[in-house]
Amino acid sequence: MGDISVFRILGSGPQAAARQAAALFTLAGALAVLEILNEPGNRHRLLIVAGCDFGTALLGLLVRWRRSSPALLGVLGFAxxxxxxxSFGxxxxxxxxxxxxLYAWAALHFPRWILAAYVPPAAASYVTPLVLTHQPPVVVGSAFILMPVALAVAFLIEGHARHLRExxxxxERIEQWRAAMIGTLAHDVRAPLTTIQMALEELRxxxxxxxxxxxxxxxxxxARMTRLAEDLLDLHRIDSVGHLKLDRQVVAARPLVxxxxxxxxxxxxTADVDDDLTIWVDPARFEQIIVNLVGNAVKYGRPPIVVRITExxxxxxxxxxxxxxxxRSSLFSQFAAGGPEGVGLGLWIVRQLAEAHGGRAVAEARSPGVAMVITFATP
Structure with missing residues (x-):
């Protein structure tokens, strides 16, 4: 049994193609049933057509399709x-x-040779009933216009869809490389840092x-570099499991800053923070937010630089x-462009940490300068 959720019709792959075909045939069947209101005399024929549409849709949902096999649904659709x-003369x-x-649907999922192979059954489904019902040559000849148009539209869609898939x-390959690089870097950096820290403690x-x-x-x-390596591991886990675990505590804001x-x-x-202000944050990660933002301000802005915390x-x-x-709207994006007008990974990390704290990160214009604003949840 396949996935029979009619709500999951987007995506790619054989099952997604079958679900989309099922949605099309369900729509066609529903329209046939509604047409009974306009043509009650053709009720039986319309019910047969609707039954064929619904049956094809059910077949698309129930079968476990592989590779390009959902293309068979298109052949059934032509029939x-x-x-x-x-049946309607x-x-x-x-x-x-x-x-x-149907051709547009097929173009989203199948290669061109299948679209070309559709021409005989599609043409037959259009021309044969016209011939059997003795339609005039001008009506039968409309197939010479319809089929090239359908095939051309399908080829255009297929080319664009193939480009998007590539x-x-x-x-996806770049993302896999990035994730592997971050994970490897974080693991490989921690061991030598531990050795350096032990040597410095002995020398002290x-x-x-x-x-x-x-x-x-x-x-x-x-210690800062060690925490950064651990943070990289945490951010790597965000990509894997979608969330970051925080150790939130009520801490004094000014000493943390x-x-x-x-x-x-x-x-x-300058730190503009009340001496008695306390905040509910993960101290290590909130410290990383401050360091990244101040470092960004030092690199790209001009003094005075002011750190202000309120509730x-x-x-x-x-x-x-x-x-x-x-x-400004793209500053906190991952791998934003570097240079005098951009940033790299640092502000993306800030955004991830802000969201983990239940807030968000934005850049607000000031005259002069800019203010990087982080909101965070309060207890």
């Missing part, structure tokens, strides 16, 4: 169209449009007091040239 035209009002629709497959106990601050600074940066700013010493940064809101403001409106 139903031919029967419908014959050669009236082909709905045959032409539905034949083109692009998607290429993006042996150096003269005036040099201790240098080792303390090196230890802080080593000052600790984060100790990693950024290349420009003056449920973090703002990092610089007084630089600002960011163009067209670029």
């Amino acid at each position: 139903v169209l031919g029967f419908s035209t014959w 050669g009236v082909a009002t709905g045959t032409g449009p539905f034949l083109v629709l 692009d998607r497959e290429r993006l 106990d042996q150096v003269p007091e005036p040099s201790v601050w240098m080792l303390d600074s090196a230890l802080r940066q080593t 000052e600790e984060a700013l100790s990693y950024v010493r290349s420009a003056p940064v 449920g809101r973090l703002e990092v403001r610089d007084h630089g040239p600002g960011i163009p409106d067209a670029l």
Whole structure:
């Protein structure tokens, strides 16, 4: 038994193709039933046509289709169209449009050779009932217009669909490479960092007091790099399972900001945070948000740089040239363009961490400069 959910009609692959065909035939059957209201005298014929449509739709839902086998549903569809035209005495009002629709469906899922192979059954389903019902030559000859048009439309759709599939497959390969790179980098970096940290801790106990601050600074940066490697692993897990687990705590905001700013010493940064303010966050990850935003402001903006925290809101403001409106909406995208007007992975990480905290990340224009604003949930 196949997947019989009629609501899952989008996608690609044989089962998606069968579901879409089932949706088309269900629509055709429903229209045949409604037509009874206009033509009650043809009730029995319309019910037979509707039964054929519904039966084909059910076949599409129930069978476990493989590779290009759902193309057989198109052949059945042509047969139903031919029967419908014959049973109504050669009236082909709905045959032409539905034949083109079947071709469009096939073009989304099957290669060109199948579209070409459809020509004989499609032409037969259109012409045969017209001949059997003794339609004039001009009506029969309409097939010489309909079939080339249907085939041309199908070839255009097939070419575009194939191009989109190739692009998607290429993006999937790039994404697999990126995920493997991040996971490998995070794993491979942690081991040497642990060794470096142990060596620095041993040296700290042996150096003269005036040099201790240098080792303390090196230890802080080593700890910072270790947390970044762990964060990369967490972000890798986001891609795999779709969420990031936080260790949220009620912490004092000002000491957290000052600790984060100790990693950024290349420009003056002011912390505008009340001494008694507490926030409910994951300290390590919220610190990473601050460091990334301040680092971005130092690199692309101009001082003064101000970090301001209020209830449920973090703002990092610089007084630089600002960011163009067209670029602000994409700043927090993954792998946004680098350079003087762009950023790389850092702000995408900020956005992921903001969303994990129940908030969002936006860039707001200021005069002068820009403010990176992070909202986060409060207890």
